[in-house]
Amino acid sequence: MKKKIxxxxxxxxxxxxxxxxxxxxxxxxxxxxxxxxxxxxHVGGFKVNDFAYQLQNMELNEIxxxxxxxxxxxxxxxxxxxNEYTSSQVKYMKEGNEKKLLISYISIGEAENYRFYWKEEWxxxxxxxxxxxxxxxxxxxxxxxEGNYKVKYWDPDWQKIIYGTPxxxxxxxxxxxxxxxxxxxxxAFEYYEEERPxxxxxxxxFVIALSNYAKSIRANFLIISQNxxxxxxxxxYRGAIDGIGREDVYxxxxxKRTQAEIAYVIDFLKLLLxxxxxxxxxxYPTLPSNVKxxxxxxxQDGFLAHAPPRDLNDLTxxxxxxxx
Numbered sequence: 001m002k003k004k005i006x007x008x009x010x011x012x013x014x015x016x017x018x019x020x021x022x023x024x025x026x027x028x029x030x031x032x033x034x035x036x037x038x039x040x041x042h043v044g045g046f047k048v049n050d051f052a053y054q055l056q057n058m059e060l061n062e063i064x065x066x067x068x069x070x071x072x073x074x075x076x077x078x079x080x081x082x083n084e085y086t087s088s089q090v091k092y093m094k095e096g097n098e099k100k101l102l103i104s105y106i107s108i109g110e111a112e113n114y115r116f117y118w119k120e121e122w123x124x125x126x127x128x129x130x131x132x133x134x135x136x137x138x139x140x141x142x143x144x145x146e147g148n149y150k151v152k153y154w155d156p157d158w159q160k161i162i163y164g165t166p167x168x169x170x171x172x173x174x175x176x177x178x179x180x181x182x183x184x185x186x187x188a189f190e191y192y193e194e195e196r197p198x199x200x201x202x203x204x205x206f207v208i209a210l211s212n213y214a215k216s217i218r219a220n221f222l223i224i225s226q227n228x229x230x231x232x233x234x235x236x237y238r239g240a241i242d243g244i245g246r247e248d249v250y251x252x253x254x255x256k257r258t259q260a261e262i263a264y265v266i267d268f269l270k271l272l273l274x275x276x277x278x279x280x281x282x283x284y285p286t287l288p289s290n291v292k293x294x295x296x297x298x299x300q301d302g303f304l305a306h307a308p309p310r311d312l313n314d315l316t317x318x319x320x321x322x323x324x
Contacts, residue, residue: 056313064096067323081116109185154202180222187228211240229268243278
């Protein structure tokens with residue numbers, strides 16, 4: 001009986017060792033290289049494999065010493081004309097511990113009531129509805145963002161505020177020495193599509209004209225759009241931009257997007273990726289486990305990832321994903 005038990009035991013050990021030997025010799029686990037290593041993009045003469053996004057509470061020294069390859073920031077320390085960064089300050093931030101690209105935020109699809117171009121009489125009672133004295137291009141306040149007003153972005157007078165004169169928004173950014181601009185509220189065309197059939201094409205034309213103008217002044221000036229990814233179906237639009245940032249792709253806060261929602265956005269983004277242009281994903285998860293999932297999912301799809309606070313008030317670092 002003991003011999004029989006011993007024989008069975010020997011057989012079990014043999015099978016176990018045999019399986020182990022097989023797995024050691026012949027089984028190769030899936031490589032994590034695609035998800036544990038960020039992609040590298042060649043942008044403006046730089047190799048970019050990480051980025052940050054901060055619009056509030058910016059500190060000159062912190063930005064200067066940061067190891068991020070690319071930082072999206074405001075052209076002013078508090079958004080106002082009085083505190084616009086000077087060219088020497090921009091140079092200091094760009095050429096700190098490690099040279100980096102500085103990309104200035106600029107909203108082209110909404111007006112902000114704290115910017116240099118705003119006049120108090122446009123909405124003197126602050127009810128969110130433009131007063132009679134307001135320009136024709138100014139529309140109602142965005143109910144989700146206090147102080148941000150919809151604009152008829154195809155109007156030449158609004159576009160003159162954005163670019164084309166020494167005192168326009170884009171020209172201020174270029175003069176200060178920023179490496180490019182980050183165009184926000186590109187998706188404003190969605191707000192006007194029902195009443196204006198040409199709304200999408202109007203935005204495409206706006207971005208193309210803005211890009212042509214900027215590059216006529218500085219050929220290597222970068223034009224990066226935010227959201228509005230459906231415009232990437234248009235060859236001329238893709239040709240006008242050097243990259244795109246897209247928010248809330250894999251997570252909406254800490255809620256995971258459905259595979260269908262993710263796939264819909266990614267299909268557009270990969271049109272730009274196929275042209276070796278920069279694709280950055282900005283999601284806002286706060287749970288550490290979701291932050292890790294987000295970075296790996298984005299990297300796996302070939303995109304850069306960053307998870308700042310939604311208020312964009314901190315130059316966020318994660319120990320598991322440090323800038324290099």
